[in-house]
Amino acid sequence: MDFSARYVALGDSFTEGVGDDDAARPNGVRGWADLTAEQLARGNEGFGYANLAIRGRKLRQVMAEQVDAAVALKPTLVTLYAGANDILRPKVDIDSLVEEYDAGIARLSATGATVVLFTGFDSRNSKVFATTRGRTAIYNELVREVAEQHGALLVDYWRFGEYNDPRMWAQDRMHMSTAGHANMAKRVLAVLEQDDAIEVPALAQQPEASRAEALRANARWVREFAGPWVVRRVRRRSSGDGLRPKYATLTRPLSLPVIP
Structure with a gap:
């Protein structure tokens, strides 16, 4: 696939890069989207990359603040993941949220850009977040429907078993580690059918506590x-x-x- 010159990444902390610290970068983080952009830019001197994601944003905020801004940049490639911060709240109307999500994806797809969406992670092995597993499964099915309706590509995070390893997560246990972000970049590039030269850092041995x-x-x-x-x-x-x-x-x- 040829993504020409304009990649715009939308979302929350997942896409901003939280968990992959880099003091040299804006907001002090790198993340999978930066790594993906760097791979796509190689050999393409005119390539441009924007990352509008901000940690803590809920789905409606992402739709309201980032979609129009992305459309204005005339993207040829868009990635978007939002909803995890809503799922973690005590109450959430997932059907209503995904209606707004669908409208935003329709706007992005209408630009002619390739749109890439994500399912949520399967938290079945987490003692803290396993209670949200049912909500995430419902959200994922609705996201799959939206992807099909708009011809979007899907990165199926739910099925990535390697993230059951705690070393793929940062100390806060909420965000991916440097290794987790590098691995996600490779996963995204695989969905885009692009080669990469990303090396996932070796996972240190952890003695049983x-x-x-x-x-x-x-x-x-x-x-x-x-x-x-x-x-x-x-x-x-x-x-x-x-x-x-x-x-x-x-x-x-x-x-x-x-x-x-």
Whole structure:
């Protein structure tokens, strides 16, 4: 497939790149979308990449804030994942959300761009997030219908068994690690039928933790990550408050030389 010169990535923390820290980049993160753009840009001097995703955004926010901005950039390729932050809320109307999702995908598809969508991850092995598994399964079926109706490509995250390995996740247990993001970039490029030269970092050996060590690790996770997340929900605040998109306009992927 030929994606010409304009790739625009939409969504929340998943697409912004949270979990793959890089102080040299805007918002301090890299992520799978940056890696994907860098691969697509090789050999294409006119390639431009925009990433409008912001952590903490819910689906309706993504549709309202990012879709029109993406259309204005005249993309030839769009990736979009949104909905995980809604699924984690105490109450959610998934059917209503996906109606708005469908309308946004229709707008993006009408540009003629190749559109890539994602299912949600199967959290069956997570002691914390397994309770949302049923919601995610319903969301995924609706996303598959939207993809079929609009001729979008689908990255079926639900079926990626490698993410059952805790080393594919960052310390917050909510976002992919550097290895997880690199692997996701390879998965996306495979759906696009593109070759890549991405190396997934080797996963370090993890000795089995004792019960006491596991309890200490869980307590630290609650203190450093889960607790602050709950506080933000209670205060109706978001981790993305005050943040701007990493790349609001088309730019050259960071790892490649700028073309004069």
